Amino acid sequence: MIIVMHPEATSEEVAQIVERLQDLGADIHITSDGGRTVVSGTTETRLADEAPWASLPGVERVVPVLRGGRRVSRHFKPDDTVVDVMDVTIGGGSLTVVAGPCAIESREQMMGTARLVAAAGAAMIRGDAFKPRTSPYAFQGLGKAGLEILAEVREETGLPVVAEVLDPRDVDLVASYADVVRIGTRNMSNQALLREVGRQPKPVMLKRGRASTIEEWIDAAEYIHNEGNARIVLVERGIRGFDSSTRNTLDVSAVPLVKLATHLPVMVDPSHAAGRRDIVASLALAAVAAGADGVMIDVHPRPSEAMVDGPQAMLPKEFETLMRDLQAVASVLRPDPSG
Amino acid sequence: MIIVMHPEATSEEVAQIVERLQDLGADIHITSDGGRTVVSGTTETRLADEAPWASLPGVERVVPVLRGGRRVSRHFKPDDTVVDVMDVTIGGGSLTVVAGPCAIESREQMMGTARLVAAAGAAMIRGDAFKPRTSPYAFQGLGKAGLEILAEVREETGLPVVAEVLDPRDVDLVASYADVVRIGTRNMSNQALLREVGRQPKPVMLKRGRASTIEEWIDAAEYIHNEGNARIVLVERGIRGFDSSTRNTLDVSAVPLVKLATHLPVMVDPSHAAGRRDIVASLALAAVAAGADGVMIDVHPRPSEAMVDGPQAMLPKEFETLMRDLQAVASVLRPDPSG
Amino acid sequence: MIIVMHPEATSEEVAQIVERLQDLGADIHITSDGGRTVVSGTTETRLADEAPWASLPGVERVVPVLRGGRRVSRHFKPDDTVVDVMDVTIGGGSLTVVAGPCAIESREQMMGTARLVAAAGAAMIRGDAFKPRTSPYAFQGLGKAGLEILAEVREETGLPVVAEVLDPRDVDLVASYADVVRIGTRNMSNQALLREVGRQPKPVMLKRGRASTIEEWIDAAEYIHNEGNARIVLVERGIRGFDSSTRNTLDVSAVPLVKLATHLPVMVDPSHAAGRRDIVASLALAAVAAGADGVMIDVHPRPSEAMVDGPQAMLPKEFETLMRDLQAVASVLRPDPSG
């Protein structure tokens, strides 16, 4: 950690910094630069950064050097984590496509869509029983009845199923039906929920908060890992932007940045980023070309009748074409995209 | 609701829209503009907006007209809501100042700070027992022991106390100690938590999410009101911005905008917006001049030893000066700021 | 244009709207919705939208319907514009790679880099003689001497060269040396400069402003087209974001959005978006997979000695690998990427 003092800092103020660093057992070096005294203290733990250095008298700026003392960081574990879900592999060079409707509306709708996307080559099925809606008067999902439909979908298709969980008290329920539990963008910083999914054994897909930095997102993953569950997949789904042309701004840079900083797989949800069907395929292709381990696509047989997010759902035919293009891109950029 | 069709929309597509509107019992008018057909459907409820109009074939854009069928809207209740907490009044022309440390660290620190801010004229004391920290390795608060300290503070000072709640399972616990429960920025969209605080009787301070629009924030308040608790205070605390000069960008426009759209009181937390002590007073004064019903200020007797957010805490002496300036501004702009 | 009146608007206020629309020769339809009167006026020109409808008494909201009465819109010209520069084609299915150093520093540096990128398959060479720097004390470019070096590069390599222009008084000078003139992100809204490049015959690359919406960017292109120059290429280069992990946030959605809205070619500059070398290749691949007509890449033989933007420049070897990957992606997604 490096502490840059104000130009007018007194020697007593510098001495106070030095003393506190010594109390923590740090190695200390003092230099000066541009009229400022610069103190650097070396410690072995990250906890030192938690002390209130920035508010000590005479301090101008604090520069943390030792970043990423985190279990999810690539520094901690250099090799890629590969998450296995039944027969499906996420990470390690595979291209994993999750598809399905945004919300489970009925047994017929869910089962029909699942069959169509499975036939087109999806590896997993999505469909939510609990929906976080901006307005309390919007459709909130079928709840437990929806989870039962999801379990039938797995039996019928043989594919693993993914579902969102909103409440720490529902984690066990959702995890008892779904093969992967998902934390949505609104709950990325809901630490009670993060801890709860960290205490159960199913893999977790963690969506990025709409206004979260890459670092904050990785810290949220650390909350899960810290409780003992290391089977985490990060999912970029667009960040808040100023242009209403899209619902969110897909941050495709997140893909290589997460790969550099962590050992976790990273997927992209272009449907929720775009919020409009006509650019979903372009964004999905961009994600895979940028190195994403997979994509998550809203598909609905009749988007005009979808109860949630119809405007962004692809038609099954469009999804088939997209699957072929995704595989073509993966095949020219990766040694073995079949997983 | 107004539906603007694509220039190339077929008459069948227009007919389909009309038919669905008729099924919903809407009055329908059809016009054309700039080569486009424009269908407007009048319905009495907001639910019509939930149907997937935007994804019906041939539709270019959907313009909702009937906004704000919400209980928290000023349209629903034209008069200002005034929230009473023991002898303290929030809203209706009062200026209410909440002050104290960000986190409860010890009995001595909390009690000492409470006495100082009470003497300077604060009307309520803040101090959190549960802290939502970005990193799982940072100090997370004293928990129940902190709440007990808070109850002592109320007994000693006679002032109501405010504390944050993070987990729906802790709502009853926090509400049994605190006089006001607070939802933090990270949990503004945590609907399980919103519902739970809506089901208990203590007033709720609802901070704005860091990347939430005014409309989304008001929708979050509606989640609380919808469960039966109408004693809600909205708290602006800065939004995510691109300039790292401040921790967040204080959106002072939120004050008059909330007053126009809702009947709820609105306060401002300039400490968490700024993240730096040297501009907190300026921002607090700006908030009150803009019409805020109160401010919430971090004060710490020794910010350099604060375990959380020390750099933004004011010293007790600075807080005294600020109190005088706030009262001076309120006295020239409001009929009766004494509350 | 649709005008939604306030619920309390008087019939006189509605009459005033109607009268003004009649004065403009509009066809008028009046409906009501959710207690509001809704007036829609049909006119043939976009100019009607410029009148102060939103501030007329009783008006709640104005919804422009007729968008894009612009020469650059796809509605105006459905077929893709293809911009030819010497033997190089931009648009119409080609993949065009522009590469070179950010700034021209010397004859040796520029010529050396040009030869390397030409050998690796770049179709055009970039290198700026005028640099817009945030600080007045940073290197501002070689000026006319730099342009002369650029002309030598064209002679030596046979490839067209691209250079930025900053000042309307320099447009003729830059255009007399460069084959394509470029407007940078800082000047996207500099309308004096837009008009000036619109009055000369060389093709123009128009970078997106760092905080511009897609619509504002297209309007800037319209300023150029409106002066008579239709040879315009739009270049996405990242928008301002809240995460300092990258210099800007590459908005890959801009690629399909521009293609839907206009007939102009669109390129991507991943180097200035990222501001860091280690993710440039991923972003370039994403851009081409999303449908970009080309990319613009900073390459420098010795980035550590670059006077401007060294951290984002690729090494020539890295660029060679990228060229192969870009062509592989284009080959599986496009009918004829050879142009």
Added chain:
Amino acid sequence: MIIVMHPEATSEEVAQIVERLQDLGADIHITSDGGRTVVSGTTETRLADEAPWASLPGVERVVPVLRGGRRVSRHFKPDDTVVDVMDVTIGGGSLTVVAGPCAIESREQMMGTARLVAAAGAAMIRGDAFKPRTSPYAFQGLGKAGLEILAEVREETGLPVVAEVLDPRDVDLVASYADVVRIGTRNMSNQALLREVGRQPKPVMLKRGRASTIEEWIDAAEYIHNEGNARIVLVERGIRGFDSSTRNTLDVSAVPLVKLATHLPVMVDPSHAAGRRDIVASLALAAVAAGADGVMIDVHPRPSEAMVDGPQAMLPKEFETLMRDLQAVASVLRPDPSG
């Protein structure tokens, strides 16, 4: 300057850094922290920061220490700059209100508005002859004829007049009529224009770019100062945000931040920030309470007929009330607001 090396940096890479710093005559100190080598080099000039440290092999991060070697910084000149314009004073404790219509539309409109705002206590009159419009088809201003009207306004009211300049070739023309020349938000980074206004003697109002950091804005002011003109007033006018409730997000923190970092006066334009009349007064009061040296208000006698930005213009009566409230706030917060 502090250079943090990668954990895997070789000793040769460290040696290369040291050697280059020595070539620049820097004092050098080497420490290590968390497994990383940290090199700090002390130099007397800011130019050292321009070298490509971040891209030298083995470098992880570069931390500039010596900030603000700028003529506009408070470090360079500790006392407030006071800008005098005829009999009007900006800065140094005064409250200066500039008011008038956004655009000059006719002699009658301009003269009538000027008389009204002068009577209400405005110290300067605004009114633009050149307007930067997003669309090339919108009203672009009266040009020279508008400037002549502006000169008449000065003669009639005895008050100084402010006008925007858009093109470096028009600077002399605008400065020959106006008492203050203004650079608008779209041109904050138009360095050709900044330099040109720096070479003429009239004071300059420099609006903040819509997506500019405080530091970038100050750097733009430095471009002007660097040409010899030190009479600069910074004007905050809202930054780009994600919430369409307002046209821009007023960043009231900019007021104290600019005062801390520079010796220049700072004003606020709440009209262009809000884009809607109903919150302009609240924002103006907030600005003055936060310490702004003045505000700039759009006033139009008949906003519904304004050719530009009518929805945000106050009525003369509203402006009178605002003037009284602004003076009341200034009187309780400042020693001598009469200037």
